């Protein structure tokens with residue numbers, strides 16, 4: 001804040017900012033500890049096929065249950081992990097753990113893992129992490145998808161495309177996450193070999209009130225079909241939204257209507273109940 005005030009104003013001590021910085025630093029120290037002690041968790045949220053209602057993939061979402069702060073949302077701790085360099089180790093762990101978990105699922109569906117753009121800055125490490133994870137879990141590469149956001153692609157360097165292609169050669173897939181937010185460019189869909197595009201939840205939230213959201217969902221679904229990609233509409237919470245996006249051509253969806261993110265023990269229990 002002091003910086004934003006400009007060159008001609010004297011910097012001053014802002015107690016609110018000081019407290020925020022202290023808080024951030026504390027969170028970083030505690031996050032480093034949690035990561036080292038192995039107390040971070042992965043929850044999983046189903047992605048379902050709208051026609052069959054079957055789970056087709058589960059997305060791994062990182063959870064940090066803090067002893068006094070409670071559940072710290074990834075929207076808070078991921079940026080801190082990125083700024084502090086912790087994301088490298090946390091990201092490796094997420095890929096490895098997700099593969100181990102998926103290998104044990106009774107239904108054999110795929111698993112998606114979110115990957116930070118910073119993990120792409122260490123290509124050798126990312127490739128090694130993926131290979132090690134698949135090998136250790138004995139997971140078929142085709143069951144692993146990495147989710148990336150547009151922020152990775154705006155840098156538009158050849159290295160990113162090469163790395164994606166190298167990982168695809170191993171057999172894993174890529175999804176473009178949160179499509180429609182940020183810098184969405186249709187060119188990303190043709191430049192990069194995504195298997196799946198995930199339409200951001202801001203569009204499904206308004207789908208029954210807003211013609212523009214409808215038009216965008218419909219257009220992206222059509223485009224994706226032409227490019228042989230799957231579409232997932234994120235953030236479906238109501239039956240009305242489900243019906244609307246299905247009519248607009250969506251094949252797959254994710255959202256609280258179908259299932260919230262939960263620890264493995266919860267849905268594996270549910271599965272065996274259903275099967276019994």
Ligand code: C2E
Pocket residue numbers: 045060061062073074075078094114115116147177178201234235236237254255256257261
């Ligand atoms: P994302 O990858 O787009 O994940 C979807 C987010 O939407 C998740 O939030 C999920 O809990 C939430 N969500 C799912 N269905 C609904 C719904 O019906 N309604 C609403 N309101 N929300 C829904 P979450 O778990 O808080 O994660 C937030 C973001 O943090 C993720 O967005 C992802 O960008 C990031 N993140 C989470 N885990 C990881 C990770 O392991 N690595 C990295 N790099 N980022 C992660």
Ligand code: MG
Pocket residue numbers: 059114147177
């Ligand atoms: Mg995601």
Ligand code: MG
Pocket residue numbers: 177178198200234
């Ligand atoms: Mg998303």
Ligand code: MG
Pocket residue numbers: 178
């Ligand atoms: Mg998101």
